[in-house]
Amino acid sequence: MSIRTRQAVLQLKPYSPGKPIWEVQREHGLDRVVKLASNENPLGPSPLAMEALLRSAAELHRYPDAGFSELRSALADTLGVTPEHIIAGNGADELIKLVAEAYLETGDEMIVPSPSFTEYEFTGVLMGARVVPVPLRADFTYDIAAILGAVTPRTKLVYVCTPHNPTGTYLPRGELEKLLEELPPSVLLIVDAAYGHYADADDYTDGLDLLRQGRTLLVLQTFSKIYGLAGIRVGYAVSRPEVIEALLKVKEPFNVNALAQTAAAAALADTDHVSRSRELNADGRRYLTEELTARGFTVVRPSQSNFILVRLGAEAGRIYEGLLQRGVIVRSAAVWGLPEYVRITIGTPEENDRLLEALAELGRRAEVPAPRVAE
Structure with a gap:
């Protein structure tokens, strides 16, 4: 085609969204998927x-x-x-x-x-x-x-x-x-x-x-x-x-x-929905931070959001893929130039526990070494 686009358009990098639930279900043949990747409200809409x-x-x-x-x-x-x-x-x-x-x-x-x-x-x-x-x-x-x-x-x-x-x-x-x-x-x-x-x-x-x-x-x-x-x-x-x-x-x-x-x-x-959402998030953020830290992972603190950034170390890519295979979607931070990290949305108590269970399963089955703790 002889029509030329603007030079600025040639430099653009399209936005890369997190994986949707349906895609992970289809790729891995799963019925239940927990999505903790896109910072959505786990309580749903108002x-x-x-x-x-x-x-x-x-x-x-x-x-x-x-x-x-x-x-x-x-x-x-x-x-x-x-x-x-x-x-x-x-x-x-x-x-x-x-x-x-x-x-x-x-x-x-x-x-x-x-x-x-x-x-x-x-x-x-x-x-x-x-x-x-x-x-x-x-x-x-x-x-x-x-x-x-x-x-x-x-x-x-x-x-x-x-x-x-x-x-x-x-x-x-x-x-x-x-x-x-x-x-x-x-x-x-x-x-x-x-x-x-x-x-x-x-x-x-x-x-x-x-x-x-x-x-x-x-x-x-x-x-x-x-x-x-x-x-x-x-x-x-x-x-x-x-x-x-x-x-x-x-x-x-x-x-x-x-x-x-x-x-x-x-x-x-x-206001009730907002209050419940804020309370659920604060409790879940505290819980996941404590539990992941106890397991040897480094959590960036203090998170003031509805997600946490977690350092998994050199095995972050493999852990990320392993979580997908187990029906847990988190966000790889490689897109931000942080290949050793993942971003994890705070979910419901059940979703947060499923993440921790999947990490434990992955650690045993894949023999993933504990990540290094940042100094």
Whole structure:
């Protein structure tokens, strides 16, 4: 074909999702599979969201509200801002892309943590910008001095993901405030707080309180995690009205479908589901951390998310495949350049125990040596 694609497109690396349950069942002939790979809510979707979704199904012949007014109003009430501070998206992924489309031009620079969610880099490359990765420290925490040191006159965007994916670590409030104080006013700080609902550290902030104080930043959150609505794709961004207005200009007219808008608005009111999800996660996170540490594995701490990053050592690839064969899906961290690690979503007590059982089975049957403990 003689039609040539853009050079930026040739550089793109498509997103690599975790294995779905049906694929593992088919590959290994299994009836029961436990999925602890994609950081989904093991309690399932909000019951209130399910009820609202079913009630609205009869209106599927109508286009969705292009301005997501009901959802925007519900979010504004919940977050303590005005509707003009909010935009909804087809998952947080779309909002990351909208930020790039609204602000990045060829030759601009954006700073991203390394390793981290690959969609940041994807959108920067798509727009022809230079993506500047700043490595985390050896303990997988942020190096604020290194981030500030990477800023140049061409820098437009800086991303921080807190709690961080895939490590579970977080950026303390004081360090986030330092970033905001020392970044040039021409740079937009984006705080991806997709997992912020699970954080319980005293000095954690998702940035919304700083935004309410009048600081300039953009906060990303999603309904895919604690609200259990990953399958219908809806996220939201909160920022100054002028930033939101720029994003609204580049979004598609009907980017959030009608069912997603209705279910998300209902899920916001389901405080019981959120509380149960947070409690289940905290208990499971503590349990798995203790049990895996007792078995000689290294767990990155402190995780503030609904997953943990675990070092399995040189045998990580073989253990990962062995777990798949036993119907337990975890996420290989090789995709983030961490081949000795896996990321494990916190599941129900039964799912967590099945993971531990499978590891024990694998250790006996495959004679996998105990992994080295990081110093």
